Amino acid sequence: MNSGRVTIRDVAEHAGVSVATVSKVLNDRYGVAAATVDRVREVIAELGYESSLVARSLRNQRTNVIGVLVWDIEPFSAELLKGAARAIRGTDYELVVYAGGGKGSGRLGWERRYLSRLSGTLIDGAVLVTPTVLDVDGGTPVVAVDPHSGRETVPTVDADxxxxxxxxxxxxxxxxxxxxxxxxxxxxxxxxxxxxxxxxxxxxxxxxxxxxxxxxxxxxxxxxxxxxxxxxxxxxxxxxxxxxxxxxxxxxxxxxxxxxxxxxxxxxxxxxxxxxxxxxxxxxxxxxxxxQPIQQMGLIAVEMLLDLLAGRDPAQRHVRLPTRLVPRSSCAPPK
CATH class of the missing domain: 3.40.50.2300 (Response regulator)
Incomplete structure (x- = not known):
């Protein structure tokens, strides 16, 4: 077996079965003996095989991956990601974070460019963090956090x-x-x-x-x-x-x-x-x-997106969370 990425052919060869049989096991299809299923799954675990997101998408029309799209990774988006990660615990979904690093051909409309690169083959839906526009299309379910242009038709989460x-x-x-x-x-x-x-x-x-x-x-x-x-x-x-x-x-x-x-x-x-x-x-x-409860904003946004991906309407399409004062040492009466 080569030392690069483990392929479905490597699994089939190691388990002594055909590629078609491995495919059936991966997709939980009938027609494979229980002992063979167990053997293939053992080999998959042993070799660390993972099908690519693109292959998974082509096979199932889903990747079970949620994209969190941000213009840049900075303190606000980093905190929001913590809440987003909590929201997928116990689900079948994974998170992928896509950021332009605050660079590129201009900030306005960055979410359209990012969605076009990821939708359809890499992600099932997306959370857009501080998007500049909400008129995104392409059929991918999206939820916006702290958007530019208000509520419109896209579900949103923001603070007061x-x-x-x-x-x-x-x-x-x-x-x-x-x-x-x-x-x-x-x-x-x-x-x-x-x-x-x-x-x-x-x-x-x-x-x-x-x-x-x-x-x-x-x-x-x-x-x-x-x-x-x-x-x-x-x-x-x-x-x-x-x-x-x-x-x-x-x-x-x-x-x-x-x-x-x-x-x-x-x-x-x-x-x-x-x-x-x-x-x-x-x-x-x-x-x-x-x-502003940034982690909670990320958690709620992903929960809303999970509802959309399951074909349900979120309980609320536009969530506004309260803010509160946190006094510390940088303020005092003037001289």
């Missing part, structure tokens, strides 16, 4: 980003801050970004604080963008005493930039984030943030 934005801003206002900066997403990016900004503006309005356009900046969730934007905010003639960053990665970058400029967090600048990824607890100081 509007309330989360309020919680973060209200916390800073309650501490006594009046000049509160906001680091958000580009307006045509994910739906969650504008909702968090809306929560920020709403909390300011309820406190009788008019928003200052100079303090509201678009930084994206890219670390370099965030760092440059934070420097701009902190070198204003009247800089903010607190910054609400619309995700933890940007918030942690804010702390690092402020520290490099000789500012102390939270004595000179309070910082609050959004997500509550594990990295937020390890920042210096530990980051106050708004938690």
């Amino acid at each position: 980003n509007l309330q989360g934005g309020r919680l973060a801003t209200e916390h800073l206002i309650a501490l006594g801050h009046r000049r509160i900066g906001f680091l958000g997403r580009p307006p045509r990016d994910l739906e969650s970004g504008p909702l968090r900004e809306e929560g920020y503006r709403s909390a300011l309005a309820e406190a009788g604080l008019p928003p200052d356009p100079a303090l509201i900046r678009v930084a994206g969730y890219d670390e370099t963008d965030a760092r440059n934007t934070v420097r701009e905010l902190l070198t204003l003639p009247d800089p903010p005493t607190a910054i609400f960053a619309a995700n933890d990665v940007s918030a942690i970058s804010t702390i690092e930039v402020a520290t490099s400029m000789g500012l102390r967090v939270p004595d000179d600048l309070s910082v609050i984030g959004f997500d509550n990824v594990p990295e937020s607890m390890m920042s210096d100081p530990p980051l106050t943030t708004v938690e």
